[in-house]
Amino acid sequence: MSVPQARKGGRPLMNLVRFKGIPILKQLHLEEQLLRTSSNNWCIINDGTNAPNIVMGLSGKPSELLELKPVLRDGIPVIRRFTGGGTVIVDPGTIFVTLICNKDAVPDVQPYPRSIMQWSSLLYNEVFQGIGDFHLCENDYVFGNRKFGGNAQSITRKRWIHHTSFLWDFESRNMAYLKLPKKVPEYRLARSHMEFICRMKDYMTRSVFIAKTVRAIGNRVQVHAAEDLYFCFLEFRIPTKLLCFWPMTGEIGEENQHICLLFSLFLELLMTLEAVFLLVLCRLSRIFPCILYNTQWLPATTPKRNITMVEIEIDASNVINLITLATSQPPDGFPDE
Amino acid sequence: MALRIWASSTANALGVSCASKSHLAPAFSLSRCFSTVLEGLKYASSHEWVKVDGSVATVGITDHAQDHLGEVVFAEVPEPGGSVAQGSSFGAVESVKATSDVNSPISGEIVEVNKKLAESPGLINSSPYEEGWMIKVKPSNASELESLMGPKEYTKFCEEEDAAH
Numbered sequence: 369m370s371v372p373q374a375r376k377g378g379r380p381l382m383n384l385v386r387f388k389g390i391p392i393l394k395q396l397h398l399e400e401q402l403l404r405t406s407s408n409n410w411c412i413i414n415d416g417t418n419a420p421n422i423v424m425g426l427s428g429k430p431s432e433l434l435e436l437k438p439v440l441r442d443g444i445p446v447i448r449r450f451t452g453g454g455t456v457i458v459d460p461g462t463i464f465v466t467l468i469c470n471k472d473a474v475p476d477v478q479p480y481p482r483s484i485m486q487w488s489s490l491l492y493n494e495v496f497q498g499i500g501d502f503h504l505c506e507n508d509y510v511f512g513n514r515k516f517g518g519n520a521q522s523i524t525r526k527r528w529i530h531h532t533s534f535l536w537d538f539e540s541r542n543m544a545y546l547k548l549p550k551k552v553p554e555y556r557l558a559r560s561h562m563e564f565i566c567r568m569k570d571y572m573t574r575s576v577f578i579a580k581t582v583r584a585i586g587n588r589v590q591v592h593a594a595e596d597l598y599f600c601f602l603e604f605r606i607p608t609k610l611l612c613f614w615p616m617t618g619e620i621g622e623e624n625q626h627i628c629l630l631f632s633l634f635l636e637l638l639m640t641l642e643a644v645f646l647l648v649l650c651r652l653s654r655i656f657p658c659i660l661y662n663t664q665w666l667p668a669t670t671p672k673r674n675i676t677m678v679e680i681e682i683d684a685s686n687v688i689n690l691i692t693l694a695t696s697q698p699p700d701g702f703p704d705e
Numbered sequence: 706m707a708l709r710i711w712a713s714s715t716a717n718a719l720g721v722s723c724a725s726k727s728h729l730a731p732a733f734s735l736s737r738c739f740s741t742v743l744e745g746l747k748y749a750s751s752h753e754w755v756k757v758d759g760s761v762a763t764v765g766i767t768d769h770a771q772d773h774l775g776e777v778v779f780a781e782v783p784e785p786g787g788s789v790a791q792g793s794s795f796g797a798v799e800s801v802k803a804t805s806d807v808n809s810p811i812s813g814e815i816v817e818v819n820k821k822l823a824e825s826p827g828l829i830n831s832s833p834y835e836e837g838w839m840i841k842v843k844p845s846n847a848s849e850l851e852s853l854m855g856p857k858e859y860t861k862f863c864e865e866e867d868a869a870h
């Protein structure tokens with residue numbers, strides 16, 4: 369099993385992984401795993417998530433940040449992620465760009481929030497050069513004085529992650545799930561959500577944005593389209609959690625409570641069954657080539673998504689490797705999940 | 706960048722003047738370094754400090770670290786009774802949209818955590834060596850202290866780190 373070099377020649381190597389429509393909870397779990405258990409640099413681009421989800425920072429409190437009644441009424445999942453920062457509501461109109469770096473890979477960047485954001489703002493300056501008065505304003509990406517990209521970081525001893533959710537488009541009604549936070553940036557003034565944020569689609573298409581982002585990253589590191597993605601089942605604390613509703617208190621809280629524990633155990637069982645199912649299908653695919661649907665276990669109404677053909681390999685260390693062989697649009701008539 | 710560090714360190718120095726009233730004395734004046742480094746403490750390269758007092762060691766993050774992190778809005782500390790290993794993460798602080806791991810400079814059993822940080826995480830900024838302490842540990846291996854830096858070494862380490870960026 370080959371492991372990509374973290375540095376090739378003079379420039380650091382960065383593995384590029386592109387998704388379309390994977391659930392944000394799965395993306396966040398993947399990011400945490402890569403931050404904590406990989407020694408390589410990664411760029412993950414997820415072109416839209418599958419369904420609306422609310423994502424809070426590590427210290428976020430649902431009762432302070434969310435309009436709980438409509439959130440519960442409409443069954444919007446609430447996730448507490450492992451990075452800092454504020455609360456966002458993401459959906460298929462959100463484009464995610466994540467950079468996971470060894471500290472040594474970007475030696476002119478100190479592993480502190482401001483230094484990382486200064487570096488990333490230079491990268492996105494290149495993407496949006498000459499467009500819409502783009503700049504980093506008090507830690508937000510803005511056109512003029514309207515925010516279209518929120519970012520957050522997590523910094524470990526030797527690595528850091530900087531991930532951004534870009535509002536390429538959004539449903540105005542979804543903003544009603546969020547309260548005005550107690551702490552707001554000064555440039556927000558007293559503006560409501562709709563007056564404060566804007567859509568990237570008014571400035572750039574999705575495909576152009578992604579292409580320009582990949583090019584800008586490639587100007588700084590050597591981009592390697594990742595053909596294999598390693599899932600290492602090492603033990604570590606996972607702060608990212610799908611929060612659960614507690615009917616007794618009417619609160620949304622941690623999943624270490626009885627009902628949520630059962631639910632999380634059920635989801636773990638589903639994930640294990642999915643892995644076993646894919647393993648069996650891949651073994652059969654050696655004899656009967658087939659296309660495997662990119663399955664996901666979170667209940668949601670999903671649009672048709674790309675089919676990803678994968679091969680699963682378990683190496684001598686019992687590490688399960690998902691090797692992406694091809695990604696394509698589903699043919700007409702192919703059943704939705 | 707240097708001007709920002711100097712400006713914020715000046716503000717910290719005004720805050721540190723209260724801390725210097727205690728038995729912990731500043732090792733160096735502001736003119737020599739941008740952050741305060743105290744005598745009697747040992748320092749890790751990941752910017753945590755440890756002070757051994759009898760059988761208990763107190764751990765926190767340094768003035769240099771809190772200055773670079775910005776306003777701390779949340780501190781995650783473990784429960785007492787757990788164990789820590791030298792160099793491994795035991796908690797995290799959140800500041801300016803980032804969570805940063807806090808690593809233990811020594812191994813041992815956690816005997817006490819600073820419960821004040823739940824309500825007042827800003828103590829880490831205003832009093833990193835006193836009220837902003839994070840955990841107290843019963844060390845399991847006293848020799849680990851020898852691998853840590855003293856005040857002079859840590860000061861030089863910080864200066865070199867800042868100069869490199």
